Amino acid sequence: MIIGAFVAILNQTVLATALPMIMKDLKITASTGQWLTTAFLLTNGIMIPITALLIERISSKILFTSAMFVFLIGTIISASAGTFGMLLTGRIIQAAGAGIMMPLLQTIFLLIFPRERRGAAMGLMGLVIAFAPAIGPTLSGWIVDSYDWHYLFIVIIPIAVLDIILSFIGMKKVVELKNKKIDYLSIVLSTGGFGSLLYGFSSAGNDGWSDPAVITTLIIGVVFITLLIWRQLKIANPILEFRVFKYPIFSLSVILSSIVMMAMIGAEIVLPLYVQNIHGESAFHSGLLLLPGALLMGIMSPITGRIFDKVGAKWLATLGLAILVGGTIPFIFLTADTPLWYIILFYAVRFFGISMVMMPISTAGMNALPNHLINHGSAVINTMRQIAGSIGTAILITVLTNVTDDGMPSKSLAVTNHAAYAKKAMDASLNGMNAAFLVAVIFAILGLILSFFIKNKPKEGSSAKYLQK
Incomplete structure (x- = not known):
């Protein structure tokens, strides 16, 4: 699980120093190229809240293996991309798998380790949360200086394949499943709310806080999340339990x-x-x-x-x-x-x-x-x-x-x-x-x-x- 989460989170920042070469190769502007990182973070952020629902409905073994497989498909598409649209599609599919990884990893670690050993277990997660994004720009810079930017994704493919094989062998069912009724309106509110907030704050860094698109998306995000919280506190089977x-x-x-x-x-x-x-x-x-x-x-x-x-x-x-x-x-x-x-x-x-x-x-x-x-x-x-x-x-x-x-x-x-x-x-x-x-x-x-x-x-x-x- 640490291997899978490591390569998934690594991809958040792996394009940081490779963007100039990608922009030149695909003939795109900086504002367009930035979407390769922004879209990854947006999709990742949207998937994380929904994962709380998936963990309770799908076997942890199947969920982890499926997330790694989705991530692998996105990586293969990115590695073979010859156009910006294809590369962006690959990044979004990558992020859909990566967004499931961290909540699932954290949940399973906390359930399989007793409380008196959870600190050591979660310490291993620190390798993923901070170390993977931190080495991303360095690794990216070395690869694009020495090889083609496609190798950023090519080197990850065998690791992802190996991890999928290991998950079939080593993963077990850990989380107790519940046959909850899915509230689709909550999923819409979660996706719209967290997606809008992340987009608004990400855009504010480049476009400024007074930009109409930034203001609009932040307002939409706040409204949707307010409605999401209200609904989760009212319905019997919330997708995200805010009572935490x-x-x-x-x-x-x-x-x-x-x-x-x-x-x-x-x-x-x-x-x-x-x-x-x-x-x-x-x-x-x-x-x-x-x-x-x-x-x-x-x-x-x-x-x-x-x-x-x-x-x-x-x-x-x-x-x-x-x-x-x-x-x-x-x-x-x-x-x-x-x-x-x-x-x-x-x-x-x-x-x-x-x-x-x-x-x-x-x-x-x-x-x-x-x-x-x-x-x-x-x-x-x-x-x-x-x-x-x-x-x-x-x-x-x-x-x-x-x-x-x-x-x-x-x-x-x-x-x-x-x-x-x-x-x-x-x-x-x-x-x-x-x-x-x-x-x-x-x-x-x-x-x-x-x-x-x-x-x-x-x-x-x-x-x-x-x-x-």
Whole structure:
């Protein structure tokens, strides 16, 4: 399951540094090419809430194998694509399978491991949640520099085939099935609501918050999700059980996970821009500079999971968020002369802190739920992470763009004194990046404050009372 989820989540960011080559090869614009990532995230985000319903109606073995098969079909289509339409179709089919992976993985892990070992199990999931997207740009840069962009998908095909074979051998039925009546209106509201919200926040980063399409889709998303929540609380068989928010620690874990995701996005979006635009490094090298941080998180996630099993989430989360704050503050002071070792060091410090927070706080939240609500809690927490990632990206890109635009010199200066214009333009870009990191620091500080409301280690059977008074 970890192998399947790893390659599925890896595909969220694998096109990041390959887009210029794809645009040139398929003769498309940047705005069109961006849909290869946006459509993947949208489809992924739409599928996650629906997965809570699928988990209860379809055998976990059949569901996992089917999701991997759908993902494989999408990968094959993408690998053989000769047109933008074919590549986009492949990406959407990939995402339909990938969207099922994380909630299913989380649900099954929490059911097959006892509570006292769930931290270690969920620590392994940290490899998937943060490590896979983090190495995506580096892997993508190396492949497109060395080979054709089609190899981004070709290398995944044998892994997916092997995983499907392994699932036939090793997967078992885990989740107790329920023959619930499907409420199709809820599916429509979920798809329209989460799809519109994700699209709105994703578009806001590029088009601005005042764009009519952004405003319209955000309003539609809010209305649909409000109707979805109202309907789920009224009907006998909800597709997504929002009563999970009655458990305080679960609600707190959702908020903290979302905040950490928003803070994490800051480095992953802004730092490559800094390394490429200010230092003039290639896309591959910018990804390579961030790889040590991703590797550190991959190593630390299982370790922090085991520590969680012994001491609980409180001090792990508090210390991790303090480290995240301390590791983000130096990026507020980036200059044109900041050495690259500085970037590598403090980016790794940030991810060390995140590894102490992300999975432990998610595990604490999921431990607060009774077993029959775990699949719904998993769908909710993964959906909120997707939305938080989109919101964080939109906010940081908006801040970066607005501060940069405000500081840009007059075009006339480029004619009279090109050197002075270039210097002022670089300063404006740096100010925008520093401002974006200031917002990321604020996110992290907010998370640090909230972490003090977690109890150190819950007693068995008191999962509904994790919040300190």
